[in-house]
Amino acid sequence: MPAEHAILGLLLLDQRGGHGYDLARQFGDGQPLGNVIRLEPGMLYHHLKKLARSGWVTSREEAQGSRPARQVYQATDAGEAELLRWLREPVEHTREIRLEFLVKLYFARKLDRELATRLVSEQLATCLRIEDALQAQLDDPAALDDGGDARFTREVINLRLAQTRAAIDWIDQLDDSMPAPERR
Amino acid sequence: MPAEHAILGLLLLDQRGGHGYDLARQFGDGQPLGNVIRLEPGMLYHHLKKLARSGWVTSREEAQGSRPARQVYQATDAGEAELLRWLREPVEHTREIRLEFLVKLYFARKLDRELATRLVSEQLATCLRIEDALQAQLDDPAALDDGGDARFTREVINLRLAQTRAAIDWIDQLDDSMPAPERR
DNA sequence: GGGATCATGTAACAGGTTACATGATTCA
DNA sequence: TGAATCATGTAACCTGTTACATGATCCC
Numbered sequence: 001m002p003a004e005h006a007i008l009g010l011l012l013l014d015q016r017g018g019h020g021y022d023l024a025r026q027f028g029d030g031q032p033l034g035n036v037i038r039l040e041p042g043m044l045y046h047h048l049k050k051l052a053r054s055g056w057v058t059s060r061e062e063a064q065g066s067r068p069a070r071q072v073y074q075a076t077d078a079g080e081a082e083l084l085r086w087l088r089e090p091v092e093h094t095r096e097i098r099l100e101f102l103v104k105l106y107f108a109r110k111l112d113r114e115l116a117t118r119l120v121s122e123q124l125a126t127c128l129r130i131e132d133a134l135q136a137q138l139d140d141p142a143a144l145d146d147g148g149d150a151r152f153t154r155e156v157i158n159l160r161l162a163q164t165r166a167a168i169d170w171i172d173q174l175d176d177s178m179p180a181p182e183r184r
Numbered sequence: 185m186p187a188e189h190a191i192l193g194l195l196l197l198d199q200r201g202g203h204g205y206d207l208a209r210q211f212g213d214g215q216p217l218g219n220v221i222r223l224e225p226g227m228l229y230h231h232l233k234k235l236a237r238s239g240w241v242t243s244r245e246e247a248q249g250s251r252p253a254r255q256v257y258q259a260t261d262a263g264e265a266e267l268l269r270w271l272r273e274p275v276e277h278t279r280e281i282r283l284e285f286l287v288k289l290y291f292a293r294k295l296d297r298e299l300a301t302r303l304v305s306e307q308l309a310t311c312l313r314i315e316d317a318l319q320a321q322l323d324d325p326a327a328l329d330d331g332g333d334a335r336f337t338r339e340v341i342n343l344r345l346a347q348t349r350a351a352i353d354w355i356d357q358l359d360d361s362m363p364a365p366e367r368r
Numbered sequence: 369g370g371g372a373t374c375a376t377g378t379a380a381c382a383g384g385t386t387a388c389a390t391g392a393t394t395c396a
Numbered sequence: 397t398g399a400a401t402c403a404t405g406t407a408a409c410c411t412g413t414t415a416c417a418t419g420a421t422c423c424c
Binding site for chain 3: 204205
């Protein structure tokens with residue numbers, strides 16, 4: 001999911017559309033998205049075809065004089081709607097923060113700062129819910145199994161708690177603060 | 185990798201061997217390993233066949249009166265050597281702590297407490313190296329790209345730093361302390 | 369008789385990696 | 397001439413998910 005939405009996002013940011021090779025560069029070394037999600041050419045062309053099948057992008061062949069023609073892809077209205085839908089949803093699991101949430105944050109900020117603000121605050125709320133659920137597991141002696149591995153199970157939950165709390169602290173420091181309420 | 189080694193580990197812990205259905209239960213709800221790694225029957229039987237092809241387990245058919253016969257798998261010496269080799273290696277990436285390192289820790293403790301001690305201290309060292317590398321990236325202005333996305337890139341690195349530091353703190357609290365040096 | 373459990377799988381699909389194939393053009 | 401870059405893919409493989417197929421037996 002994040003890979004296809006990242007491609008869709010790039011095609012939306014550049015209204016003129018883009019072709020495979022061009023997109024591949026944006027997932028390469030030193031590019032902002034390249035630090036978050038790697039896309040080898042094989043997967044990239046695969047996703048472009050899937051996006052076209054879903055109706056989220058269209059493609060046309062663009063001749064260019066001496067060079068071989070290339071397929072230029074462009075996001076459709078349905079594609080834009082899909083990306084916006086996706087950008088409104090926070091990720092459900094702490095492990096998805098590292099990749100999927102970062103991609104969402106990147107595009108939300110570029111497309112609509114208010115959307116980014118909402119995404120960040122809903123992600124924070126989701127992580128706080130996860131934290132509560134983990135804490136409840138720690139506090140419930142029945143959830144820690146009695147097969148002699150209670151220590152291990154507690155450590156597993158403690159690791160998840162630590163990772164979730166680290167994510168929460170990091171989200172708290174993102175500067176996508178709520179727009180100041182209107183004054184009059 | 186972690187899935188196959190987990191199966192291998194279970195077969196080593198129970199010298200009598202085990203069959204698919206039996207192993208599947210140990211990856212289910214409420215079991216210590218079930219909290220860490222999920223294995224649906226499909227994947228489980230697939231891995232058992234792969235382990236047999238690698239020569240790390242053998243299988244024999246075990247008739248049992250009225251019920252249908254079952255395939256009983258048992259770890260070989262090569263399988264044991266492979267598991268011990270794997271248990272000596274810490275994981276290279278912070279994201280692998282959540283699954284692969286936890287599986288290693290579980291089996292290292294059950295098989296050889298000293299091995300567990302060494303694993304934990306090498307994992308700590310590896311995570312500290314990762315932390316240093318991330319800190320160096322933050323301190324190097326050239327590594328933060330100049331395409332106007334330096335803020336995003338910095339946040340990405342900060343997230344990884346936060347996750348890595350959370351892992352370090354958690355590892356520090358594991359109680360697999362070095363055996364006290366011999367006194368005389 | 370019927371549902372839960374024992375027991376072993378297959379099929380289809382989704383996502384991902386590595387390597388290779390193809391062929392043109394640009395540039396040192 | 398030959399290496400780098402432009403441009404688009406295929407093939408083989410691995411991991412994993414969901415759902416289904418099959419058939420027995422146990423227990424109410």
